[in-house]
Amino acid sequence: MKFWCKSGGWASRKAIRTLAGMTPADVRSVAVIRHAAMGDLVQVRPFLIETRRYFPNAGITLSLCSNYVRGAPDELADRIHVVYGSDRKDVAVSAQLRRARELGYHDLVFDLAATPRSFYLCLLTRAKLKIGFPYKAIQGRLFYDATVPRSDLRYETENMLDMLALLGHRWQYPPVFNMPGEPVVRDRPFIIYFPSASTPVKCWPHGHFAELITGMAAQYPDYEHIVLEGIAAWESVADIMDKTQHLANVTALKLDDLDGTVALVKGASLVVANDTGIRNFAMACNVPTVGIFFVTPVFRYWPRYGHHDVVFTPDGGVPDVDSVFAAARAMLAVRD
Template identity: 45%
Template sequence: MKLWFEKGAWASKKAKNTAGSISPESVRSIAVIRHAAIGDMMVLRPFLVQARAFFPNATITLSIIDTYSYGVPVDLVDRIHTIHKKIEGKKTSFLSRYKQIRELGEHDLLFDMTDSGLSGVICFLNNAKVKIGFPYRRVKNNLFFDVSLLRSDLVPEVESLLHMLHIFGAPKHLQIDYGYKKAEKKEPRIIYFMGASVASKQWPKGNFSRLIQKMAHHYPEYEHIVLEGIGINEKVDDVMADFSQYSNVKKLEALPLDSMMEYLSQSQAVVCNDTGIRNMAIASNTATIGIFFSTVPYRYLPYSPLHTAVFEPDGSMPSVERVFEHLQGSMGSF
């Protein structure tokens, strides 16, 4: 294989020589480190789909941590390697952590898609033939990796992950495949999710309430579903009374992953903050309207008219009227 880059990446002499001595068909084992939550697991899926196709004879091991196990794409890998930070409530010892790291085994290719202290240690201790990462700090290149790629907050992260395959010559596809079947029929419903991983990403519940009331009034032919999450800050009982006059507004409690993905895929659109539910909706081929004001929208904004982001140029919080107008303009494209 040739390493296909001129400026936008870095590779050691060893990496160039090793890559030149192997072919996609000769790669037998791949490891991927992804210590992340549900949204990032969804973003990983297209990489795994294409890695399976480009390296047809390779087994794929995915390394995760036990605190982030929801939504792990077990359907797209051959083996799951788990790092337990705690066992029976107690923090694991250095020796125990070292043994867990070694259990990953050695591989032809090792992709670090986490760029954390722990993933760096895993790379440092692993004797993979070629180690690939995308560290923010270039000082990590020689220490942890053989090949590293630049990544930008202005490029969708799903594309950044696929760049790790493109550098080996994998084809670039116009349509990104998440490995989920498309729903045969879309129901006339819009889902609203008020939660987020941290409070700084959350558009106020009062804003969501006013938005949902306006949408329910102007679009009575739609069901307007207020989705509840599992976190304390993702409960919605405190706002449901605001919709008592609207028979087309309903609450939905959190569903198991497979059921949630099916429900999302059969819906017209999801309106939410920068959160995992948005990435799940993107993976299920459902339109999304993201509300952004504290994080960069472009990192999770695919190149598709199905997905849009509402944000102000000055970074201020979008008003209810602004989001409502954006939704009105998007209704015809669902």
């Protein structure tokens, strides 16, 4: 193999020599580090699928963080390794180091996290080659043998797959997620609105959601309009339902079960949501989406394939209701 880059990637001289003596069939062990929340964990699925395709003889270890294991695609890995996270601050440093070293030796290590925790994990892990996508060049030289550029202007799932392209792999496009489970079938087609997010600062105002849902319910009376409630106390949708209680085709729903949530998302005609894991699951299930952004980097979480749109303003202000309404109508028109 060789590194397929000129100026857009980096590899040490030692890494170039090492890779030249390897073929995909020679790779017997691969570690993939992904320390991220549920919505970001789903984005690693194509990488694991493509790793299996390119290195058919390799066992795959997925390294997770203890406070971020919900929703992990463990069925795509042969082994799961879990380091202690922020939920286990009581664990002694010596025990944390022992757990980190349990990742063991691998032919290839791919760091899909690029966090302080994943940096020290790379330092403690022996491997023929360590590959990452850090934001800063100095981090690449310190922790890895080869890197690809990381950008907030590129869809992160594809940015991660660049690490396999660096080694000469032609990954499938659009990326393949292979989300498990069957879609929910309800009495009529339905649209999901998820007004929550990981933090309140990412949430479009509930008053805007209520206005949007009122307009959509009138525009699409044959659809069921489901307002999905988050699991935390602050994620209540009671105020939205108070403003839409006169609409017979608007329903509130709360699901604590991840498999049930994914099944519901799979059956939807459209998902309208903030920057949140529910939207990421919908995109992974090839369900049309409209994302509402005003805090997080929009292009990092916006696939340009399929039926996915985002609403944002150039100055990062809160998008107006009419803009989201127009985007939702456009997505439904494309689907129909």
